[in-house]
Amino acid sequence: MLTLEHVTAGYGNSQVLFGMQLQARDGEVVSMVGRNGMGKTTTVRTLMGMLPCRAGQIAVGGTPLNRLPPHVISRLGVGLVPEGRRVFGSLNVQENLVATARAVQGEGQARGHWSLGRVFALFPRLEERRRQSARTLSGGEQQMLAIGRALMTNPRLLVLDEATEGLAPLIRREIWQCLQTLKGEGLTILVVDKNLAEMAALVDRHHIVEKGRVVWTGSPAELAVQPELAQRYLGL
Ligand SMILES: Nc1ncnc2c1ncn2[C@@H]1O[C@H](COP(=O)(O)OP(=O)(O)OP(=O)(O)O)[C@@H](O)[C@H]1O
Numbered sequence: 001m002l003t004l005e006h007v008t009a010g011y012g013n014s015q016v017l018f019g020m021q022l023q024a025r026d027g028e029v030v031s032m033v034g035r036n037g038m039g040k041t042t043t044v045r046t047l048m049g050m051l052p053c054r055a056g057q058i059a060v061g062g063t064p065l066n067r068l069p070p071h072v073i074s075r076l077g078v079g080l081v082p083e084g085r086r087v088f089g090s091l092n093v094q095e096n097l098v099a100t101a102r103a104v105q106g107e108g109q110a111r112g113h114w115s116l117g118r119v120f121a122l123f124p125r126l127e128e129r130r131r132q133s134a135r136t137l138s139g140g141e142q143q144m145l146a147i148g149r150a151l152m153t154n155p156r157l158l159v160l161d162e163a164t165e166g167l168a169p170l171i172r173r174e175i176w177q178c179l180q181t182l183k184g185e186g187l188t189i190l191v192v193d194k195n196l197a198e199m200a201a202l203v204d205r206h207h208i209v210e211k212g213r214v215v216w217t218g219s220p221a222e223l224a225v226q227p228e229l230a231q232r233y234l235g236l
Pocket residue numbers: 011014016034035036037038039040041042043
């Protein structure tokens with residue numbers, strides 16, 4: 001579903017990604033983990049077309065994404081839940097969701113037709129607050145809204161950058177449960193997160209990122225039996 005091969009990218013003269021490699025097969029949940037500043041968000045921005053991919057290949061479902069603008073990448077089925085949520089503060093919950101809604105037209109494969117009703121079934125709190133302006137939501141509710149908004153684009157790959165950052169444990173659990181539900185429906189998911197223990201039940205494969213490249217790939221169980229990896233690369 002998703003492949004990044006030998007991707008390099010950066011900002012101006014400063015190169016941040018040095019041959020980034022990443023893979024997610026259909027229906028898999030994969031992670032990028034690593035210390036701050038190692039290039040995870042830069043990878044997400046490059047995948048989404050917000051930063052140019054200077055070398056290497058990025059493909060989703062076999063379609064090369066290099067050089068495509070963000071709105072086309074989104075239309076190809078990549079839904080982003082960005083770092084910092086970035087909901088539209090002046091719009092209410094329902095307006096935020098409708099703003100990104102996209103019907104899947106003439107597609108042979110089922111990508112799930114996300115609707116307001118389905119998002120509200122996943123996050124009942126959002127339904128209760130459907131007329132409330134997004135800026136007055138709690139951090140957890142804003143995160144749910146950011147996920148709902150990405151789902152309304154009917155993605156086949158969902159990318160979440162630090163979706164649980166700054167949230168209370170109970171809310172984090174709700175977010176993980178929601179992602180488990182989406183995985184159960186066959187959605188392919190790339191998560192960037194720091195909570196290894198909480199991710200263990202969800203993630204099929206971790207990618208440890210160090211200085212703009214992946215230095216280790218393996219399952220949560222494989223990572224758990226090599227504590228020196230977490231110590232060395234994640235500072236745990
Ligand atoms: N807009 C920018 N302009 C210049 N340099 C940037 C910019 N954004 C990020 N960087 C630099 O790129 C490097 C990688 O940052 P990135 O945000 O990708 O890391 P990260 O692994 O996502 O870490 P974090 O968990 O802190 O978000 C860092 O050295 C950072 O300072």
